[in-house]
Amino acid sequence: MNNLSGIDERLIESILDKVDRPARYIGGELGAVNRQKNEGDISFAFCFPDTYELAMSHLGMKILYEILNDTPGVICERVCMPWKDMYVLLKENNIPLFSLENRTPLNEFDIVGFTFQYEMNFTNVLAMLELGGVEILSRDRKDNSPIVIAGGPSCCNPEPMSSFIDAFFMGDGERGNIEICECIRSAKQKGFGRRETLLLLSQIQGIYVPEFYSVNYNNDGTIKEVVPNIDSVPQNPRRRIEKSIEDLPFPKKPIVPFTQAVHDRMVLEIMRGCTQGCRFCQAGMLYRPVRERSVESLMEYARAQEKATGYEEISLSSLSSGDYSHIDELVEKLIAEFSKKRVSVSLPSLRLDSQIKGALEEASKVKKSGLTLAPEAGTQRLRDVINKRITNYDIMQRVKEAFEIGYSNIKLYFMMGLPTETYEDLDGIVNIAKCISEYYYSLHKRPKGLRITVSTSTFVPKPFTPFQWAKQDDLETILKKQEYLRNSLRIKGVQYNWHEAELSVLEAAIARGDRNMGRVIYGAYKNGAMLDSWREHFSYDIWKKAFLDNNINMDFYSSREREYDEILPWDIIDIGVSRDYLMRENERAKKAQTTRDCRQGCMGCGLQNIEGVCV
Amino acid sequence: MKMRAVYSVSKRLRHVGHLDLMRLMHRALRRSGIPVAYSSGYNPHILLSLAAPLNVGMAGDREVMDVQLSEVITEKEFVQELNNSLPEGVRILSASKRDDKHPAAMSQLFAAQIRYDFLSPADSILSNVDAFMQRESIMSKRKSKKGMVEYDMRPLIYALSVNDGALYALLSLSSKGTLKPASLIEELSSFAGVPIPQYIAVRTALYADKFIPLEEA
């Protein structure tokens, strides 16, 4: 990994003077590894396909960065998606996209590893590859090209990106990524070419190498079959599931960025997985089963991180922190130990029970932030459909408590366009906002400055959820519903935010796409799409054209209901949760039947069939 | 007790903005375990003040800051411990004690010395330095709250010289008037009739009244 292209440092400096927020490109932060390139024999570019500020807030990156750099012989460096101004200047000046640590061009790494957090980042992946001098298409790569891999939740349906990624890694990455490095090392030592290397990689549990599988289609565009085209690969690559996360390494010395990241604080992952079973939620299915870290080790990590970073705030991370078995104990211990050091603990807002409240008031560390609730749907019926077990009574109880402790800022998150939704359900959203507003003004003693923020996102049916077969509302319907809510939510103290409808429709199409979707993504990128998740850069027209140019019908992917017997593009992956369970859940949804949290009794989601993983 | 410290900001870190540098110092002090004093009030913060913000894009050789301490420690300890917690690119060069009543570095500021290192040929502006300085007034425009206003930058320039291809400027930096290093180069380039060359500005020293180095004031 020599700096073959000899990046011109002076040129980079002069470019940095011209771009917005140059500090995000300089590297050298506290905690960043500072090693010569020749100190390792395997180089790994950890690529985050969005801006630095988001990358540096991402827990997965913190975890893997530290693990990989602690692995003998491995050097892991970070590469982020540049902002448009930087992208243009790099291109104009023929400077390849480089890593933050050693300013190494992307194409000089052994492994180029992306994390996929969001489908609307896919054009950024193409941009980074091209800018980094790596062939965009997997099939164009040579024996000396890097191996391009991807992991993260948006990989669970790998097919839309299968033309660009050599190997996908599904599931918990802590051990898997080390195995990948070892595998590449032994391939290098043996002098393997690309195909042999990929074959070796495909033997790692959790890896899916698309080129070893062939897809045949029916005349109507649905999939006829997906079959391995060589013998030695698994029929259905299975997600990597670590039985316990307690023994997996967790960051002790995370990087402290120079420029403020979106989340500029310590993070403790208290628990992985969620058993609430919300039927729209992909993360809830992808990260099963629930695995907790012990209070003791979390305290250790907190101490280490505080020493290493000097951060003033600790936040707890999980899909549903209120469900963590020792939440009260943990919060009390954190506050007891860290308030002396003037470190505040930001709490999972859903659970402010009396004890914690007491502890908080004592330490007077309550930030006057507010209450955040995600009822997701406006009526009890629809909440039963999606299995979100929260009632209007619960909501009002929490709001009451919040007003009592002096919060006047209430944030409510809803999803719009859920299966079976009618205007009655939208009225339910309006009613909740109205009730809160009226209740507030009925109080004699109330905190100042009521602010109710109602935000709606648009339902995007996702692979590996009980709603994976569902249709999404078409664009027109979504826009009409948003208009309706805009008009109905003109209530004192209420502000309404909605999510860009076009973006959600595209997300739905791409998320459930097959291999053909790759042509659309490629076409959109070639026509200038990138940084699509940023309003100022998103252009729906470019994408519409890309679908048209490739003769691919967006509605086929977004707003078409699938039959149970249809082979879905992601069926090739064994995510651990069974198709049968998802079907059962979908049927219960149709009858508005809820399903209990499976910690109160196994619901047979499929994981019970995998030795020793759950129950 | 207060500690007045001199520190440097490397060229690589010249892109870090003032608030980010403040946050960086703040966290380094926290990590170091140096007994710092906090402000009282709802959101307590370390009593730390940097003498003068460095504009984004500018490096600093001898920047100055004041830190209020809650316990007495030696200068040596202060320098050592803080350096141990700072990222590469920011170094504490020296420190000296002041009593609590000593005026803040910020209020003692008078002038700054700037060195411009050129990345593109700058001969045509360098050869114009003397002629530029011989003028009695140098009228220029700058943005203010009321829109663009005219002002005379000549009295804000104490000295301008060339050495080894670099330009050195001694510029006013005080409550009475401040000249931005970038404005000087713009004006000088337009005087020479050439486009603005590429350069990196380094603030090499800060001065108090009578050009006493700020760290000695």
Ligand code: SF4
């Ligand atoms: S196997 Fe049973 S207990 Fe485990 S996650 Fe699935 S439903 Fe829940």
